[in-house]
Amino acid sequence: MMTREDNDFLCRVEPGTPMNAAFKRYWLVAGLSRDFPQANSDPRRSTMLGEDYVLFRDSNDKIGCLRELCCHRGASLCLGRIEEGGLRCIFHGWKFDVDGTIIDMPNATDDRFKQRYRQPAFPVVERGGLIFVYLGPREEQPPFPNWRWLDFAPEQYFIAPVIYNTNYIQAIDGGADSSHLTTLHQDALTRQHPVTDNNAFRRIMADAAPRFDTYATEFGQFSAAFRTITRPDGSTYETCKTSVFAAPSTVITNGAYPDQGTFAFFTPIDSYRTIGYLGNYDSAWTTPEEPLAAMRFMSLDPETLDRLGFSPETCDSPGRASRDNNWYQDREGMRNGRFTGMPPFIPEDIIVAESMGAIYDRTQENLIPADQVVVRIRRILMDMARDVQEGRKPIGLRSPVDYSNVYVGEGAVEKGQSWQKITLPEEFVQRERLEA
Incomplete structure (x- = not known):
């Protein structure tokens, strides 16, 4: 359980706060080319x-x-x-x-x-x-984080800036939490769409109660979500899907191989508003239509973001989706089969985060084992700020990190196998495991 003092320490980013000083020790995304x-x-x-x-x-x-x-x-x-x-x-x-x-x-x-x-x-x-x-x-000043997709061809990724009227940690919590996918995003993951025409999404929908493990590293952590999958013959196995959190506010998810994934760079605008630079990358894409399809699947296309008021250009418009209009939730659509009544995927994340208030009071939480990933991210961030406050180098800056070797993956884990050796980059598995 988090105290009010810890929650304030974690969330406040104004000048003069420990978290402000800590964030300034890293490279932050400030805009788009x-x-x-x-x-x-x-x-x-x-x-x-x-x-x-x-x-x-x-x-x-x-x-x-x-x-x-x-x-x-x-x-x-x-x-x-x-x-x-x-x-x-x-x-x-x-x-x-x-x-x-x-x-x-x-x-x-x-x-x-x-x-x-x-x-x-x-x-x-x-x-x-x-x-x-x-x-x-x-x-x-630290070395620049050389994420592997930053040199991809333009048709192999897309970027969409979105505005959350919330504290940055609420945006990170939603991006890093795999246990909500089967529930909150079921409208997206079960509909017919070129992006969902693969087994990865079916595996997510097969198990609504994944178990988790985390693997702490020099830059943050890898987390693993395990889901039980039933084969046609009735036997079962576990699939492991990893995600990455890198200090201070980068999340990578949803990749089946090193050159595929979903990324989010979250930059706190202030303590009450966050801009997320979200996107997908895939080295297998060869045409502009492929990233465009992924963008539309996630409802990150400019038309949807502008209509809801989630884009930087429309975030202050009077008609923005907000608590005042219940984020334009479509109750009639819900009665006719849709689960959330909202545009699927990223708008659902934004709306749920905003529904908690600008800064959520975490003293009111009731946590379960499925929440361990986000709880440990909060610990990483608080330790990061304390390190800077006390004159120590924070996580990610103590030793060189080759971010081009940081990626996410997915694989089947049979009994007795190490999920780290199946899904993690070899560079990190060979090192001594850090305490999470």
Whole structure:
């Protein structure tokens, strides 16, 4: 059972909180490359951990991330002009490059002022259609996490940004919890669709009460969901499906082989709102229609997200699906065979998370063994924040991690077999198991 103090410690991410400092020690997703389609694209605001930043692409096609408010007199640089080599504040014309260096200062004739001041700027890496930013101390900057799908061809993955009007941990809980799939997502997993035309989803639906195990690692944990499957001859076996949690907020699930899976990068906007960069990747995809089919299956297509108000562009619209309108739940559809009365899959996750309130009071939970995966993720996060608070390196940053070898899998586990040797990357199975 979690205390109120622990729940507050876990959930609060505003400046000055331990979790804010901890998140800033990692690379976070701040935006999408497609929002800056060409050199000199318009600047855009990115709010992370309760603080505002501005992203822009300069004339050299480089992405920059600066503190939003100008270091001169505080005007928003999101109002600024993108000009040759940088971003110009419209208040007094100070112009900054992607590193925060002042390259023009029209209202000062003494060039020494250009060297004296600097706009706070942050390291950026652009990979796989995502813009990653490091917000922490420069001397603590970690290596970039080289997830294996970040170099896939464009037709082998898709990314959809979604807004949760909840704390980040509620988004993670839903993404990492395999035991809800058979119930909450049954409308999706049982309908006829090209994506569900495989045995993996049938195995999920075959057992609503999976058992779990976790395997702690240097970056977070692998978790395994075991389901009992009955063969045509009446005999049974267990199937093991793994998922990954990587500190501070990455979840990977639903892969049958190393180059296939579902990913979620969750970035806290503040303590009450989260943006999830969700998507699927599959090296077997060869045409744009395949990721599009997966996107529609998960209800991550722009039309559905815009209609519900779950996209960044519509999340503040008056008609957003919310508690006030009961998230537009279709009770008539439920009476006619649909289980949730909601658009299937990801919108169901968002709605359930939001139904708990912006910050759920975990002192009211009544936990069972099926909840061990999310409980251990919470422990990882709290230990991560305490480590940073006490001057120690947090999980994932103590030793090099090759994230290209971190993936999920599925396999049959016969009696006496080790699920780790069947479904986990060999690199991690060979190492001594960490205490979960």
